[in-house]
Amino acid sequence: MTRSKLVLLLTIALLVLVFLAADGHKLLTLANLQSQQAAIAQWIDHNLLLAVSGYALIYVLVTALSLPGAAIMTLAGGAFFGNVYGLIAVSLASTVGASLAFLVARFLLRDTLRSRYSDVVAKMDRGIEKDGAFYLATLRLVPVFPFFLINLAMGLSGMKMRTYALVSWVAMLPGTFVYVNAGTQLGQIESTADILSGDLLFAFVLLGLFPLLAKFLVGFAQRRKAYAGWQKPARFDYNLIVIGGGSAGLVSAYIAAAVKAKVALVEKHRMGGDCLNTGCVPSKAFIRSARAADTLRHAREYGLESVPVTPAFSQIMARVKQVIARVEPHDSPERYRGLGVDCLAGEAKFVSPWEVEVAHSDGRAERLTARSIVIATGGKPAMPPIPGLDQMQPLTSDNLWDLQAQPERLLVLGGGPIGCELAHAFARLGSRVTQLETGDRLLPREDADVAERVLTQFRKDGVDVRFGHAATSFAEENGEKVVYCEHQGEQVRLVFDQVLVAVGRAANTEGLHLEHIGIEPLANGALPVNDDMSLRYPHIFACGDVAGPYQFTHAAAHQAWYAAVNGLFGQFKRFKVDYRVMPWVTFTTPEVARVGLSEAEARSKNVAYEVTRYDLGDLDRALTESDGGGFIKVLTPPGKDRILGAAVVGCHAGEILGEFTLVMKHNLGLNKILGTIHPYPTWNEAAKYAAGEWKRAHAPGWLLARLQQFHRWRLGTGSQERNNP
Template sequence: MMAKPKLILLAVILIVVAAFVLLGGPGLLTLENLQRHQASLDQWISGHLLLAASVYALIYVAVTALSLPGASVLTLAGGAFFGNAVGLLAVSVASTIGASIAFAVARFLLQDTLRRRNSNTVRRIDEGVKKDGPFYLATLRLVPVFPFFLINLAMGLTSMRLWTYVWVSWAAMLPGTFIYVNAGTQLGQIESVGDIMSAELLFSFALLGLFPLMAKFVVAFLRRRRVYAGWQKPASFDYNLLVIGGGSAGLVSAYIAAAVKARVALIEKDRMGGDCLNTGCVPSKALIRSARVADTLRHADRYGLDSVPVTGSFKRIMDRVREVIARVEPHDSPDRYRALGVDCLFGQASFVSPWELEVRHNDGHTERLTARSIVVATGGKPALPPVPGLVDMNPLTSENLWQIEERPERLLVLGGGPIGCELAQAFARLGSQVTQLERGDRLLSREDADVSSMVLSQFQADGLDVRLNHSVVAFRMEEGEKVACCEHAGESVRIAFDQVLVATGRAANTEGLGLERIGVETLPSGAVPVEDDMSLRYPNLFACGDVAGPYQFTHAAAHQAWYAAVNGLFGQFRRFRVDYRVMPWVTFTSPEVARVGLSEAEAQDRGIACEVTRYDLNDLDRAIAESEDRGFIKVLTPPGKDRILGAVVVGAHAGEILAEFTLAMKHGLGLNKILGTIHPYPTWNESAKFAAGEWKKAHAPGTVLRLLEKLHAWRRGADRNALRPRKDRQDSDA
C-alpha cells in the first residue's frame, strides 16, 4: 500500500493537473492563443525582461514537471518572445529542471510499483542504463521519436543517478532546443507575407524537419565510434559475410548471402544441419511416427480391425530414425551449399576482432578470416539441472538419445515442456514404462489450462505416470537400483528407474567463441543479447537462432536469419527490425497442440479484452470418419470484431490446420474472409471455416433476422397482418 507522503504528493499533483485542465490551461498553451496575444505580450516583456523570463521559465518547469501538454509550443514561444539567446537559456534551464523533477517524482511515487508490474520493460531499460550509462539516455534525448515526458518517467524507474540524469539531459536536449527556439524566433519576426518566404524562416523550418534524421545519423555515428574504439578495421575483407554454425539459422543466412552473390563462408565444427536434422526435429518426428503406428496397431479395433500386440526390435526403430536423417541430410549437405557458392569450412571459430575470426580446422591447421559482417548461429544444447547425482546416472538428453539401441524398460522423464512431452508419450507408446516429472502444476505450462488438461488425459490413457508438482532433489544408487528422490506436497517420494531423460531446458552454445575478447557478454543461459535488427554490440556483428532466443524453433531461427543476413549485407543502407508478431509453434504430442498469437491466459494476464470462439472437432466429418474426433479450436478476437488475435488447435493435424490462421493473422484477414473461402470436403481444414462460422453465429444481427422471419412469413401468406400497422389490423378485425 502507498505510504502517506506518497499519497499526499500524488493528491497535490492530481489537484494541480485537474485545475490546469478545468481552468482552460490546454487552450492557453496553443500556438494560436499565443499569436493572438503576441503584441501585448511583446510590449510587456520589453519592459520587464528579467521578470518575464523568470515567469516563463517557471511555467515551463511546471509544464514539464507535471508532464502537461504544451512543451513544444512553449519552446517555440521562447524564441518568439525572447529571441535566440535568452530563449535558449530559459528553455534549456527550465526544461532540464522540469525533467529532473518529473524524474525524481516518478522515482519516489512509482518506482517500486511499476518495477513490479512492468518488470520486463524496466529490465530492458535498466540493462541499457547499466551497459551504456549516459550514452543510452543521450540517445533517447536526441531522437525525437521518444516523447520526452515518457523518458522522464521511465528513467525515474531505473537506477540512474539524479546528477547524471541532469547533466546528460541538458547536454543532449540542447541541439533540439536550439532548433525549436530558433524556429520560434523566426516565427515571431513575421510581419508581412514576404517574411514567410524569407531565407531565415525557410532554413529554420528545414532544420526543424531534418533534425530527427540528423539526430539519428549523429547517434548512429557516435555509437559506432564508441563501440569500435580501440579496434583497427581491416583495409579489405576476405568475405562479405562469415557465418558461424551450420544449423537452420546458419544455413539460411549463408543461403541468402549466396543468393545475392555475396562472398560467404560457413564454419561448422561438427555436422551440417545442426540440432534440427541430427538430434532434434527430424529424428524426434521419425520416432513419434513409429510410436503413433504402434498405437494404431494396438487400437486397430477403432477402425473395425482386430487389435494386435505390438512387437518388434527397438533397434530397427532407431535404424529407421537414422535412415530418415540420412535421406534429409542432402538438403543441408556441404556439396549442396558449395554448389550454391558457399565456402563450407569445418572447424572451431573464435573472435579476434569484430571483423576477424580465427578458425582451427578439424584437420589441425589454423587460419584467420575477415568479413564486413559476421553472423553467430551456433545454436543450443540441452541444459542439465544442478541436481546432485544426476551426472552419475548417465542421463539421456535430446542430443544423445539417438545413440541408444535398446528400449528403456523404466524411463524417467524430467520436464513437462514440449520436448519432454513428445518423447515421454512416444516411449510409452513404444512399450516403455514412463514416469514423467514436472515441477509445475500442469504439463505444457505456456498453453491454456484446458489444453494442458486434454494432453494430460491422453497421457494417462496411454499409461504414462505423470507426476505434477514434483521436484527432484537428488539421484542415488540404492541396492543396485537407480533412484530419484523427489519432494511433493512436503513429503519425500522415491522413484526407481532404469534410465532418465532430461528435458528441462536448453542453453546456448557460446563456449570457445572468444566473445569476451570483443566485449560481448552472454546472458545466464549462455545466449547473446541482440537488438531488434539481430545485431550484437557491434553494428556488423549479428546472431540468430537458439543462441539469440527468445524462441527455440527451427522456423524462428530461419526467420531471424533473414534479418541477420540482410542487415549484415545491406545494413549500411537500411536496417530491418525483426517481426515476431505472428510466430506459430506446434507440440507434436497426440493430440497435437498448435498455437499462434495470444492464448486466452496471456490475454487475461495482459488485460487485453477479447472474445473466445470455440469449435469442437467432434463435429467435423473428417475427424469422425478417421476416429480422431477429439480436440478443439479456440480463436481470440477483439470484442465485436473478426480480427484474429490468436488461435490454438488441439487435435490430429493441428499443425496443418493452424497454417490457415497464421496466414490470416500475417496478412490481416479476419474470420469473415476464412468463412467466405471455399474449403474442399471432407478435409481437416474445414474446421477453420467452421470455427469462423461459430464466430459468425455468435454475431448474427438478431433484429435483422427477426424482421426477415416476419418478411418470409408474410411472403408465404402465413400472416398477412404481420407487417401491417397496428391500427389497420384493429380496423380489419372489427
C-alpha cells in the same frame, strides 16, 4: 474510465469552455496584443513580480490545455520583459506547460492504448527508448510541427518524464529566442508569418537535422570505441563466414550464395545440426512409429482386429537412422558446394572481429577473414546440477538415438515440449514412463485447458505424470537406479531403468573464443543480440538457438534471413527482426499448436479479448477418422475479427494452425477465413467452422429480428393465418 480520470477530463473541458466563453481565443491575437501593448506595459512597470508570475501561469495553462495562442504569448514575453527575462520566463513556462500536457495524455489515454494495442505500444516504447530523444529534439527544433501534438503523442509513448522535459527545454530554446526577440519589435510585425522568413525556416530545418546527425555521430563513435585496438584487414577472404551448419547457419549461407556473395560455412560436427541429426527429424520419425503402434493396439476402433504390439525397438531406431539418411542430402556439403558455398569441416574460433582461425578436421589450421560473420552454433540439452545424475548415464535428445534396447521403466525429467513428446512416444511403445514436472501442469507456456487435454490423453496411455516433484538426488541401490524427489515437503523414492533429461537447452558458445573480442553471453547462456541480430560489433551476428529467444527450427531460419541480409547489405539498410507472428507445434497426441497470444499472456499484458471455441469432435473429417478429440480456441479483440492468438489441440493441429498464422501475418481476420472455400471433407475446414462460430456470436440480433418480420410479411396475410390458427 476511472473516477480520477473522469474528474480530470471534466476539469479540462470546463477550463477550455471558460476560455472560449471569455473570448480568450480573441484576446490572444496579434492585433489585440499590439493595441493593448502600451497600457499593459504601464501596468507591468508598477507590478513587475505579479506580472511575471501571472504571465507564466497563463502561459503554462495555455500550453498544458493545448489552447491556441502560445505564439502570441511568446511574442508578449519579448514585448513586455525583453530578451533576457522574456526568454527565461517563456522557456520555463513552456517546458512546464508541455510537461503537464505530456502527463495528462499519459494519464488519460496510455493505459487504454496499452490494453488494446499492447504489441504496438511495446514496439513504440522500444523505439522511443533507443532513439526517442533524438527524434523529439528534431521535432522541437523545426517550428512547422505543432507543439501541442508533440506533447500529446509523446505522452502516449514510454519516454521518461525527465528526458522529455530536458530535451524539450533545450530544443525549444532556438525557436523561443526568435519569437521573444521578435516580440521586442512588436510594432513592426504585421502577422506571425513575418517572424519566420523562408531563409529562417530553412535554417531551422537544417538545425532540426542536427539531432539525426548527432545520432549518426554517436553511433559512429560507439563503433569506433567497439573496434578500438583492432586493425581492420585491408582485404577479405569472404563476404560472409558462417559458423555452424544447423538450420540457422544453412539458411544464412544459402541466402549469401543466392545473392552471389562469397561465403564460407564452418561446421565441426555434422551438417544439418540438431534438427536433422538429433532433433526434429529423428523425434518425428520416432513419434510416427509410436503412433503406428497405438493404431494397431486400437485397430478395433476402425473395424479391424486389434493386435498386441511388441515393438522391435532396434528396428524402430534403425528406421529413425534411415529417415535421417534420406533427409541428409538436403543439408549435405555437396549440395551447398553446388550452390556456391565453401563448406569447411572444422572448428572455428575468433582471432579478431574480422578473423577466425579454423582447425580443420584433417589437422590443418588456417585463418580466414570476412566482412561479416554469423554465429549459428546452436544449442545443447541443459543438464541440471542434481547430485548423482551424471552417474546415471542420462539420456538426452542428443544421445537418445544411439539407444538400442528399450527401457522398461523410463524416468523423464521435464514437462516441456521435448519431455512430453518423448515421454508419450515411449509410453505408446510399451515403456512404463514416469514423468516429473516441478510445476503444476504440463506445457507451462500453454493455457491450462490445453495442458489438461494433453494430460488426459497421457494418463489414458499410461504415463505416470507427477506434478510438484523436484528431483533432489540420484543413486544406485541394490542394483537399481533410484531418484529421490521432494514433493510437498516429503521425500519420494522412485525406481527406474533409465532417465531422460529434458529440462531445457543451453546455447553453444564454448570454443568460439568470444571473450577475446569482448563478447559476453547473457546469464542464460544466449548471446546478446540487437534487433538486427548483430552483437557488440555491427558486422558480427548471431541467430538460432545460440541467440534465442525461440528455440525452433523455423525461428532459426527466420532469424537467419535478417542476419545474412544485414551482414551483406547492412551498410545501406538494416532490418529489425520481426517476431509478431511466431507459430509453434508440440507433437504429442493430441498435437498442440499455437500462434500469437494465449489467454494467460493476454491477461498478463492487460489485453482485452474474447474467446471463440470450436470442438473438433463436430468436424466431419474427424468423425470419419474416429479422431475428434480436441478443439480450436481463437482470441480476438471484443467485437472484432482480428486474431490476437489461436490454439489448436487435436489431430493435424500443426497443419490447421497454418491458416490462422497466414491470416495473422497479413492482418486479414476471421471473416476472410469464413469467406474462403475449403474443400470437403478436410481437417482445414475446422478453421472455417471456428470463424463461423465467431460470426454467429456476433450476428446483429436486431437486424435478424427485422428480417424475420420482413419475411413473414412477404408470405402474405393468408400464410400468417395458417401459421397462427
